[in-house]
Amino acid sequence: MAPAVLSLVVLGGYPLVFIALAAFTESSLGRPFQEFVGAATFESVLADGDATASLLRGVVYALLVAVVSVALGVATAVALWRSVRAGAVVRTLLLLPMITPPVVVGVLWKLVFTPSGGLVDTVLGAVIPGGATFSVLSHPVFAFLGVALADVWEWTPLIVLLVFAALIGQDAAITEAASLDGAHGFRLFRSITLPAIAGTVAAAFLIRLVLAFKVFDLVYVMTSGGPGQATTLPAYVIWQAALQQFDVGRAAAVTLLLAVVVTLVTLPVVAVTRRLHND
Amino acid sequence: MTDAFSRHLAATPPNTAFERTSGSTTVPPRSKAGSGGRGRGGRSVAAEVWVVLSLLAALVPLGYLVSVSLMSQGQISAGSLVPLPPDWGNWSAALTETGLPRAVLNSIVAALGGALLTLAFALPAAWAMARHRTGGRSLAGLVLSPWLLPPIVAIVPLFSLLRVLGLNNTLVGLTLVYALTNTAVAIWLLEGFVRRLPVEVDEAAQLDGAGEWRVLVSVVTPLLTPALIAVGVIVAVLNYNEFLFATFLTQGPDAQTVPVILSLMLGERVQDFGTIAAASLVGVVPVYAAAVFLQHRLVGGLTAGSLT
Numbered sequence: 093m094a095p096a097v098l099s100l101v102v103l104g105g106y107p108l109v110f111i112a113l114a115a116f117t118e119s120s121l122g123r124p125f126q127e128f129v130g131a132a133t134f135e136s137v138l139a140d141g142d143a144t145a146s147l148l149r150g151v152v153y154a155l156l157v158a159v160v161s162v163a164l165g166v167a168t169a170v171a172l173w174r175s176v177r178a179g180a181v182v183r184t185l186l187l188l189p190m191i192t193p194p195v196v197v198g199v200l201w202k203l204v205f206t207p208s209g210g211l212v213d214t215v216l217g218a219v220i221p222g223g224a225t226f227s228v229l230s231h232p233v234f235a236f237l238g239v240a241l242a243d244v245w246e247w248t249p250l251i252v253l254l255v256f257a258a259l260i261g262q263d264a265a266i267t268e269a270a271s272l273d274g275a276h277g278f279r280l281f282r283s284i285t286l287p288a289i290a291g292t293v294a295a296a297f298l299i300r301l302v303l304a305f306k307v308f309d310l311v312y313v314m315t316s317g318g319p320g321q322a323t324t325l326p327a328y329v330i331w332q333a334a335l336q337q338f339d340v341g342r343a344a345a346v347t348l349l350l351a352v353v354v355t356l357v358t359l360p361v362v363a364v365t366r367r368l369h370n371d
Numbered sequence: 372m373t374d375a376f377s378r379h380l381a382a383t384p385p386n387t388a389f390e391r392t393s394g395s396t397t398v399p400p401r402s403k404a405g406s407g408g409r410g411r412g413g414r415s416v417a418a419e420v421w422v423v424l425s426l427l428a429a430l431v432p433l434g435y436l437v438s439v440s441l442m443s444q445g446q447i448s449a450g451s452l453v454p455l456p457p458d459w460g461n462w463s464a465a466l467t468e469t470g471l472p473r474a475v476l477n478s479i480v481a482a483l484g485g486a487l488l489t490l491a492f493a494l495p496a497a498w499a500m501a502r503h504r505t506g507g508r509s510l511a512g513l514v515l516s517p518w519l520l521p522p523i524v525a526i527v528p529l530f531s532l533l534r535v536l537g538l539n540n541t542l543v544g545l546t547l548v549y550a551l552t553n554t555a556v557a558i559w560l561l562e563g564f565v566r567r568l569p570v571e572v573d574e575a576a577q578l579d580g581a582g583e584w585r586v587l588v589s590v591v592t593p594l595l596t597p598a599l600i601a602v603g604v605i606v607a608v609l610n611y612n613e614f615l616f617a618t619f620l621t622q623g624p625d626a627q628t629v630p631v632i633l634s635l636m637l638g639e640r641v642q643d644f645g646t647i648a649a650a651s652l653v654g655v656v657p658v659y660a661a662a663v664f665l666q667h668r669l670v671g672g673l674t675a676g677s678l679t
Contacts, residue, residue, distance in 0.1 A: 191658050
């Protein structure tokens with residue numbers, strides 16, 4: 093069985109080794125590893141502000157999207173758990189955004205945000221008659237929030253699913269004992285239910301952060317990184333470097349820098365998750 | 372860090388909650404606490420309201436997509452929300468003028484073929500890791516670590532690999548790439564299922580003289596069929612929805628998948644939103660159908676496996 097595992101490590105490790113080698117060499121799309129350049133690629137990436145700005149933008153984006161998704165996801169999971177009427181059909185419908193292809197999610201929200209005749213524009217026009225057309229995706233801040241909204245819409249169902257599973261999986265005996273001891277309602281929820289699902293919520297937050305750091309399809313379809321660079325998130329910068337400018341060395345360097353940033357942002361979350369688990 | 376994922380998800384007990392049809396009687400803790408008085412009634416109403424709101428949030432955008440797909444260009448720019456009368460022209464255009472049916476077929480072939488190969492790669496590895504502690508806990512984390520990064524740069528070595536094999540710009544090549552890229556996720560999901568399988572089963576088979584591979588093929592695989600289907604469905608959906616590799620590795624209609632065709636339609640100089648909406652909906656049908664028919668297994672794989 094060891095050969096199966098070994099071949100797998102080789103297959104999984106190969107792209108990582110490739111990225112590491114490409115980042116320290118002069119590498120184009122057609123001809124990787126032309127010449128060893130040491131840290132020169134990193135220096136030029138860090139010197140031009142665009143890449144670092146996108147990394148910072150990526151951190152803000154990932155934290156925003158993860159916090160909102162987890163808050164909405166936990167609320168929805170708890171509501172589903174408490175609801176008497178919500179059955180399998182409701183749960184399946186709530187999961188649909190998660191399995192919709194990201195390109196379709198992008199198309200969908202692009203249509204919603206279209207300036208003439210889009211859902212947002214039409215509704216705003218009905219509320220404020222005679223107002224000018226409103227183009228969400230051509231305003232820097234609103235475009236950023238628009239992509240974030242599409243992302244939240246797409247992946248909140250995953251949080252709902254994970255947290256709902258944890259809620260159902262609680263030890264019924266403990267809840268029962270607590271309610272016999274007089275704990276009810278919010279107090280029961282805060283002292284018994286919340287601690288029981290805290291580990292899952294933290295893990296879900298971690299997964300959500302990583303998914304938000306990797307977002308590419310939504311940016312590609314909805315805004316192409318614009319207006320200006322308002323929605324140029326890290327994965328889009330890497331794509332531009334590798335497949336538009338054919339500079340694989342630069343793309344690899346940004347990928348490694350993103351790896352560092354993701355690690356720094358997630359370390360505290362991992363620490364919290366570990367502690368919740370050990371309790 | 373991935374190690375933390377697995378360990379924390381491991382904290383959650385197994386369950387098949389989503390598989391149950393729910394009703395007031397199936398959730399004992401709540402009905403037990405139901406004697407708490409009128410305060411509970413109020414909260415339950417709040418829960419129902421929140422469920423309705425989240426349903427609206429999930430479905431209104433999809434409903435708007437359906438609505439746009441039934442509107443003529445004039446109706447869209449006039450800002451109507453309900454297509455009256457419905458214009459089916461977009462649907463016939465999407466089905467006849469865009470190469471969409473072929474793309475749906477390509478997507479399904481790549482998704483299912485990739486999923487089957489992924490399972491074939493992942494099951495022996497997951498079994499070895501769960502049973503023989505190959506690589507210890509850290510290997511599971513190491514295997515998953517590429518998942519943490521955007522896969523864009525990995526395109527380059529994969530592309531070279533396909534060129535060496537003479538499979539670039541073919542559906543077979545794309546299928547192979549999908550098989551490789553999702554193996555880590557599949558191992559991660561399968562490992563939990565394997566660990567829950569009693570070791571005695573393997574041991575009994577080994578006492579009867581079965582070798583390691585024999586145990587895996589004739590004993591473990593049949594027992595894990597539900598888990599394999601669950602993980603297979605998840606991986607197939609991931610494959611079906613994948614865009615970046617597909618757009619880079621396929622150039623012609625023989626290999627292009629649904630997301631690629633949609634992105635090409637978006638890239639045209641005059642964007643025909645009605646047809647794009649109709650094409651999106653056609654492309655979504657196979658995943659939604661899979662979700663409805665296989666909901667139990669899909670959800671079981673996401674929760675039970677990785678979470679045990």
